[in-house]
Amino acid sequence: MGIFTIESRHLRFAIKLASAIVLALFVGFHFQLETPRWAVLTAAIVAAGPAFAAGGEPWSGAIRYRGMLRIAGTFIGCIAALIIITSMIRAPLLMVLVCCIWAGFCTWVSSLVRVENSYAWGLSGYTALIIVITIQTEPLLTPQFAVERCSEIVLGIVCAIMADLLFSPRSIKREVDRELDSLLVAQYQLMQLCIKHGDSEEVDSAWGALVRRTTALEGMRSNLNMESSRWARANRRLKALNTLSLTLITQSCETYLIQNTRPELITGTYRELFAAPVETVQDVHTQLKRLRRAIAWTGERETPVTIYTWVGAATRYLLLKRGVVSNAKIGAAEEEILRGEPVVKVESAERHHAMVNFWRTTLSCVLGTLFWLWTGWTSGSGAMVMIAVVTSLAMRLPNPRMVAIDFIYGTLAALPLGAFLFLVVIPGTQQSMLLLCLSMAVLGFFIGIEVQKRRLGSMGALASTINIIVLDNPMTFHFSQFLDSALGQIVGCVLAFMVIMVVRDNSRDRTGRVLLNQFVSAAVSAMTTNAARRGENHLPALYQQLFLLMNKFPGDLPKFRLALTMIIAHQRLRDAPIPVNDDLSAFHRQLRRTADRVISAGSDDKRRRDFARLLDELDIYQQKLRVWEAPAQVTEPVKRLAEMLHKYQHALTIS
Structure with missing residues (x-):
């Protein structure tokens, strides 16, 4: 029965693809x-x-969005091709090499932008x-070819979108509603674990799972x-819910950490309240x-700040969750929450990884060009195209x-699949459009089932088969041309694979170090008296x-705990009542400049010197806080931050 259900679920998309x-x-x-091959291939x-x-x-909406990205990437690529050709038409070799660099540049950009938008740059x-x-043989036909390519691709995209709409695409709204309920229950259970101060591995597993689920919800x-513009109100609420979910995780983990040194902060009243088991959203609501009654009775000052903040965030979460489920008009209370702090976008930490991707794509395309010129093989151009396709699309993936x-x-x-279609099926159906469509539908149907199972080679087989069979107007059947095209594809993929294997991506450790230093910089930047900066949502x-x-x-786990500690430090310092005066404000700017130099340092020696300077400045800053009689809510988190940086100095400075 289970197998039948899975296969039935796969059938609808297979029909849609066909x-x-x-x-x-x-x-x-x-x-x-x-x-017409390009329209079919695009669809x-x-x-x-x-x-x-x-x-x-x-x-x-996923197919429609991917189609829009493909249109954008195609137009950018066509415009770039026209500029390159008109500028360098008298130097064909230079023109191809510049185009190889352009392909590498697009891969570099696609490695830095949001994952969902990287497809457009890779395609361009x-x-x-x-x-x-x-x-290459008829450069004067470039504008005509570019227009034809764009029109064929747009046609293929429109056909894919029409097929998607025809077979009732699945809405994700029900899954969103279900996940919102489940996520809140999981958040409450994490807080229960943290208040009990149980096994650290269990807590690590719970918060790690919640981070992944919150990212998946986004x-x-x-x-x-x-999917549709009618979910605009739900979209606004879900943006705020993302921040609230992250706030709940942060406050829960801080509740766990503060009990390592001051377990008396969590009174017996709150331990008893959080001891009650919860299974449903209604249980959490109760x-x-x-908890709100207990806070009103004991007072805000007598309530641990992490619990007070957690209850407030959970209450706002419940309010916005109801709005997402009903998609009703946004009320005044919700509008106040939604108008919260502006969200800050962070600079990518994968610049070295992006540069490796640039060299992989550029070198593989140049290698394909040299192979084409050296052999004089008619399908060397096809090998070059496959090299560019593989490297452009593969680089952004893990x-x-x-x-x-x-x-x-x-x-x-x-x-073999293309040979069967080329030698047997298509010649026998070329007098009948119906038979030709049926043969292609069968191909799409069976590969469509395999694609959903993520079968190795299924996507490549679909694209490569359509690319090598004759779907031009008029149709011609030259087996030597077919064989050259098929072998060109294989050679191109093998060359791309060789370059990926030879040009090693050693950016993993460097990216990890940059990420950890960005956490440090964020914690340091929270030490400010500037109202606008304190109001930013990081x-x-x-x-x-x-x-x-x-x-x-x-x-x-040590890296995750360090990063989480820095996030907690950032949130605590952001809310700390730092004394407002010119002396501290000037020193805050100095701390931020030093933290930025640590991130941008080009060598380990320079990074160590800048990091040591940052530690010295933090010691001076703690002395200044004592001089200006800063409260414990300021001095304690600054002291914890300085101790943490001293402890992990080696991990934060060595690539």
């Missing part, structure tokens, strides 16, 4: 496009890509390369926003009422090597960095 391919094929031939990739990433049928790099390579918000292997397997599978950016750190170093 429909997109058939629709693009029919419309392309109907309007007498010169190369297949736009529809299948999100399904491969999701491991099943993509949510509503190899689009320009395809145009430059294709028009991804679900993006999907809901892509417990929050009791495991580029496996992506390259996927393409190799796909191109190898496309050789939590989403800090936890985004923490999530990246968790992905780069899975299982490295």
